[in-house]
Amino acid sequence: MSELKYLPISFLDQASFLSLMNEEEAAWLSDLGWDYSAIRQILVSFIRKKLLPGYAATNEKELLGYTYFLVNQAKGIIGSIFAAKLSPVQKIANNLLSLTISSLRDNPQITRVEAQIMPFSGADLSVIFAQHDFIHYPRFYLDLSLSEFRAAECDPGEKITAWDSTHLHLTAEMTSMSYSNQTDALICEDYRTVAGCESYLRSLVDNPGCGVFMPETSFMCLDARQTPCGFIIGCRISKGVGMIPQIAVHPDYQGRGVGNALVQRSFEQFKVLGFHTVCLTATGDNRRAFEWYQRLGFKIRKAFGAYVWER
Secondary structure: OOOEEEEEHHHHHHHHHHHHHHEEEHHHHHHHOOOOHHHHHHOOOOOOOOOEEEEEOOOOOOEEEEEEEEOOOOOEEEEEEEEEOOHHHHHHHHHHHHHHHHHOOOOOOOEEEEEEOOOOOOOHHHOHHHHHOOOOEEEEEEEEHEEEEEEEOOOOOOOOOOOOOHHHHHHHHHHHHOOOOOOHHHOOOHHHHHHHHHHHHHHHHOOOOOEEEHHHOOEEEEOOOOOEEEEEEEEEEOEEEEEEEEEEEEEEOOOOOOOHHHHHHHHHHHHOOOOOEEEEEEEEEOOHHHHHHHHHHOEEEEEEEEEEEEE
């Protein structure tokens, strides 16, 4: 094999990414049941405009791997990393990550770097992140066959209603409270503030990063004052496969059946619409949520990592 070279993505044209992105799209579908085409279209658009920061590995004949990152004020976010299966996967992953991490940390304005990356082709990303002083939080991709889902008996005594984006700020306030002192707030800085939660929830509704938003499978629980005390957001990630990118319950209402009622309503609607599987992600340290998902019938499909570095 020719010697590997590592180049900024901006040095390359979109056509050179075609074969590699085809393989990546196939990996997302086979490993996770996730149709990656919508995200791919966005990335290709940025590559075409020379606006996607990141690096690619090439042997001068073809691209064998790439990674990209984003910068949001003082925070860097490593979006993904992928190396072709028939390439030296670990070597490429290590070198691409090292270049990306150095690029972000050399920027004095960046004080924090976050990464939640699905590993493919057997790459172990934890070692290289540890070498660069990142904290590692184990996370899991879970799925549930809707044919096996059996709803728990629950009557929270609160009103379950359709998702209403006019309540977005109130759901953000409630989300921030529900994640206070949780490991997920260490992983994702957005959970620490109402503004961050609102930005995150808006991205779930407006962007396909966690699937295409489905208002018909998204619900809210309102208390006696008609204020949200819980909600669930449903998305479509491929034909017949749904995703729950966010569910949250106000601390004062946890343990009262609100979460079970929201899940039951959402999953029933997924089944009505012809879906056969629902997926979500969970943090290993969040034992209460993780064990609840397992009681609902979710099973681990893939382990991955969340990594955080702070200056």
